[in-house]
Amino acid sequence: MNNFDFKIPTDIRFGKEKISCLKEEVSSYGKKVLLVYGGGSIKRNGIYDEVMEQLKDFEVVELSGITPNPKLETVRAGAKLCKEKGIDVIIAVGGGSTIDASKHIAAAACYNGDPWDLVLDRSLVKEALPIAVVLTICATGSEMNSGAVITNEETHEKLEINTPLLYPRLSICDPTYLYSLPKKQTAAGVVDILSHVMEQYFQPNDGAYITDVLSEGVMKTVVKYGPIAMEEPDNYEARSNLMWASTVGLNHLLTVGKGGAWSVHPIEHVVSGFYDLTHGIGLAILTPAWMEYVLNDDTKARFARFAREVFRIIEGDDHKAAKKGIQCVRDFFEKLEMPCTFSEVGIDESKYDKMAKEAVRTSNISKTAYVHLDEKDVIEILKKC
Amino acid sequence: MNNFDFKIPTDIRFGKEKISCLKEEVSSYGKKVLLVYGGGSIKRNGIYDEVMEQLKDFEVVELSGITPNPKLETVRAGAKLCKEKGIDVIIAVGGGSTIDASKHIAAAACYNGDPWDLVLDRSLVKEALPIAVVLTICATGSEMNSGAVITNEETHEKLEINTPLLYPRLSICDPTYLYSLPKKQTAAGVVDILSHVMEQYFQPNDGAYITDVLSEGVMKTVVKYGPIAMEEPDNYEARSNLMWASTVGLNHLLTVGKGGAWSVHPIEHVVSGFYDLTHGIGLAILTPAWMEYVLNDDTKARFARFAREVFRIIEGDDHKAAKKGIQCVRDFFEKLEMPCTFSEVGIDESKYDKMAKEAVRTSNISKTAYVHLDEKDVIEILKKC
Numbered sequence: 227m228n229n230f231d232f233k234i235p236t237d238i239r240f241g242k243e244k245i246s247c248l249k250e251e252v253s254s255y256g257k258k259v260l261l262v263y264g265g266g267s268i269k270r271n272g273i274y275d276e277v278m279e280q281l282k283d284f285e286v287v288e289l290s291g292i293t294p295n296p297k298l299e300t301v302r303a304g305a306k307l308c309k310e311k312g313i314d315v316i317i318a319v320g321g322g323s324t325i326d327a328s329k330h331i332a333a334a335a336c337y338n339g340d341p342w343d344l345v346l347d348r349s350l351v352k353e354a355l356p357i358a359v360v361l362t363i364c365a366t367g368s369e370m371n372s373g374a375v376i377t378n379e380e381t382h383e384k385l386e387i388n389t390p391l392l393y394p395r396l397s398i399c400d401p402t403y404l405y406s407l408p409k410k411q412t413a414a415g416v417v418d419i420l421s422h423v424m425e426q427y428f429q430p431n432d433g434a435y436i437t438d439v440l441s442e443g444v445m446k447t448v449v450k451y452g453p454i455a456m457e458e459p460d461n462y463e464a465r466s467n468l469m470w471a472s473t474v475g476l477n478h479l480l481t482v483g484k485g486g487a488w489s490v491h492p493i494e495h496v497v498s499g500f501y502d503l504t505h506g507i508g509l510a511i512l513t514p515a516w517m518e519y520v521l522n523d524d525t526k527a528r529f530a531r532f533a534r535e536v537f538r539i540i541e542g543d544d545h546k547a548a549k550k551g552i553q554c555v556r557d558f559f560e561k562l563e564m565p566c567t568f569s570e571v572g573i574d575e576s577k578y579d580k581m582a583k584e585a586v587r588t589s590n591i592s593k594t595a596y597v598h599l600d601e602k603d604v605i606e607i608l609k610k611c
Numbered sequence: 612m613n614n615f616d617f618k619i620p621t622d623i624r625f626g627k628e629k630i631s632c633l634k635e636e637v638s639s640y641g642k643k644v645l646l647v648y649g650g651g652s653i654k655r656n657g658i659y660d661e662v663m664e665q666l667k668d669f670e671v672v673e674l675s676g677i678t679p680n681p682k683l684e685t686v687r688a689g690a691k692l693c694k695e696k697g698i699d700v701i702i703a704v705g706g707g708s709t710i711d712a713s714k715h716i717a718a719a720a721c722y723n724g725d726p727w728d729l730v731l732d733r734s735l736v737k738e739a740l741p742i743a744v745v746l747t748i749c750a751t752g753s754e755m756n757s758g759a760v761i762t763n764e765e766t767h768e769k770l771e772i773n774t775p776l777l778y779p780r781l782s783i784c785d786p787t788y789l790y791s792l793p794k795k796q797t798a799a800g801v802v803d804i805l806s807h808v809m810e811q812y813f814q815p816n817d818g819a820y821i822t823d824v825l826s827e828g829v830m831k832t833v834v835k836y837g838p839i840a841m842e843e844p845d846n847y848e849a850r851s852n853l854m855w856a857s858t859v860g861l862n863h864l865l866t867v868g869k870g871g872a873w874s875v876h877p878i879e880h881v882v883s884g885f886y887d888l889t890h891g892i893g894l895a896i897l898t899p900a901w902m903e904y905v906l907n908d909d910t911k912a913r914f915a916r917f918a919r920e921v922f923r924i925i926e927g928d929d930h931k932a933a934k935k936g937i938q939c940v941r942d943f944f945e946k947l948e949m950p951c952t953f954s955e956v957g958i959d960e961s962k963y964d965k966m967a968k969e970a971v972r973t974s975n976i977s978k979t980a981y982v983h984l985d986e987k988d989v990i991e992i993l994k995k996c
Contacts (some may be wrong), residue, residue: 227786227851229626234619240867241614401612433848436832436855443824450820463818466612470821470868479864482625483855 227483256314296327305334321363326374365415367476369397384499401465413562414506416452425488434483492589510564515610520597612868633665641699681712693720706748711759750800752861754782769884786850798947799891801837810873819868877974895949900995905982
């Protein structure tokens with residue numbers, strides 16, 4: 227087991243009607259709030275009203291219209307607003323995109339140069355506004371971690387900024403807020419959660435058995451409840467288990483003692499940086515292709531273990547069990563009604579070279595991923611999609 | 612899944628040579644240190660020297676001789692020292708007993724009455740000195756939680772004090788520090804970890820599937836590595852997995868979404884309050900007896916699941932699988948060379964009535980335990996031991 231540090235300062239309030247603590251908790255940070263959210267869904271489903279009821283005594287500035295794959299432009303606008311209005315605290319009401327944009331804004335509000343500088347050099351982040359989250363989509367785990375992924379449309383770069391200053395101070399996670407999510411978003415979130423855990427799980431064997439078994443537990447949870455949430459949107463047991471799975475799936479717990487670069491996310495980030503694809507859909511297409519490509523004599527034991535523990539495959543032979551596991555992943559994504567090829571989402575071969583180059587350039591997949599991937603490897607994986 | 616709050620402020624530094632951060636981290640709290648530890652083992656194995664090397668520039672007051680089942684008398688002495696010397700920060704070097712005593716001292720140092728008041732009324736704890744931990748025995752999870760169990764010898768009470776102010780600020784967990792542990796302590800620690808997880812796992816079914824699967828993961832870890840650590844004291848993989856299992860086993864992660872009182876610990880606390888038994892030994896004797904006593908048509912499904920997931924029992928019939936699971940627990944404790952009856956540790960029937968009464972009085976086992984236990988039930992369980 228590798229050495230690690232572990233400290234998560236985020237205060238999680240999980241369950242029905244937990245919104246009731248927002249007023250008191252946020253008041254400790256000040257009176258001027260930047261309220262960040264996406265499209266109009268929180269107005270339609272009543273969450274906006276519940277939040278505003280809590281913020282009656284605050285001065286609220288709104289920044290709405292945060293899109294999936296949040297853009298640098300939005301961050302620039304948000305940071306400008308914070309400076310102009312003297313914002314004390316940011317409240318992100320939404321999922322990963324809204325939270326990630328809010329994190330970047332929180333840092334940019336305390337920085338005098340262009341926000342993109344902070345992505346390129348994290349050491350420039352010296353302080354950040356406090357962030358509170360009201361979670362309405364579970365997927366990215368951003369509610370309890372210190373990372374944020376931002377897209378620079380000018381350069382087609384989708385990069386992460388990550389520093390302890392960006393942990394949300396408070397995250398309110400009410401599973402009933404997920405009831406009104408469209409099927410597609412539920413599914414994309416489920417894929418994202420599973421992928422996060424897989425990225426951490428598929429790493430060179432390093433004796434961190436406990437981290438692996440905890441990961442298997444989270445993956446079993448996702449596989450069990452993903453389809454239920456699709457069929458019964460207001461099933462509390464399914465929504466609550468998935469919501470906590472998303473948080474635990476990427477709050478550092480499943481990476482302790484392990485190491486190495488992620489494999490599929492860096493490729494997907496480039497693809498959705500070029501095509502503005504929903505992140506979960508990109509992952510659903512890429513993951514089985516990656517699994518097939520890297521399955522070999524060295525990796526088959528881990529893939530077989532994954533198949534046995536997560537999908538209860540009883541096949542004795544490692545290679546066969548591994549193959550069945552990959553098929554289970556495909557079947558699972560199909561059950562979630564995810565597209566399974568690039569052609570279904572309008573992506574052709576024209577940019578494979580460029581994207582492969584970019585994926586290798588902007589990540590460590592060629593150096594420390596589970597199976598090291600160079601540009602040629604990435605192109606082969608893209609072709610399998 | 613029940614509503615829950617989740618926030619753990621403790622900063623964990625896990626791995627080889629992590630002691631090197633002690634100086635810098637502690638200096639943020641001040642210069643006057645109360646160093647709390649047990650017998651002389653940390654002097655024999657060199658840990659004392661490593662700690663003192665870090666504390667060269669500090670003013671160190673020592674409080675040694677902390678015993679298992681730490682006593683109120685010690686807390687009184689420690690609190691007095693803190694007040695007299697103007698202590699800024701407490702460093703606990705040891706396992707659960709040393710950490711628990713340090714926590715109670717930290718609170719008592721900031722309180723003007725008798726320390727026992729704080730145990731009887733937690734709301735009296737308004738502040739506490741900061742605590743840093745150097746972990747040398749893994750068992751209680753006290754390094755990352757806010758509880759402390761203290762024994763009042765005058766009243767034969769062994770009670771818990773628990774408030775967020777008592778979270779250690781820093782816990783240094785170096786698995787190599789466990790290499791010199793005697794077999795008996797290793798084993799008692801393993802039993803304690805398993806018992807903590809079982810206490811949280813055996814609760815009414817409440818839809819917190821994810822918490823249950825995470826618990827199964829930790830229990831599998833303990834069952835896998837416990838015997839290895841017994842046989843190979845310097846097996847890093849075994850020690851590190853067990854060390855993190857002890858922390859995760861009782862840092863709130865495995866109780867989120869669930870509820871209800873513990874069953875075996877309240878009984879054991881009374882037994883070791885009367886007989887000064889090693890906590891892990893008491894648990895090893897009581898746990899299988901409790902399992903047998905509460906196994907019935909209502910509980911058999913959960914006991915069967917426990918057997919299947921933790922011990923890989925493939926028996927199809929729930930009752931048979933459950934019985935096999937209980938036998939596996941007995942076998943496991945035997946492999947750890949634990950006593951399995953009260954008579955082996957010199958406990959006879961003379962105080963069963965008194966202890967049963969006390970167990971019911973000082974806990975919620977008669978009201979909210981997995982299977983509610985009144986005095987008669989407790990006596991029956993004690994008889995089975």
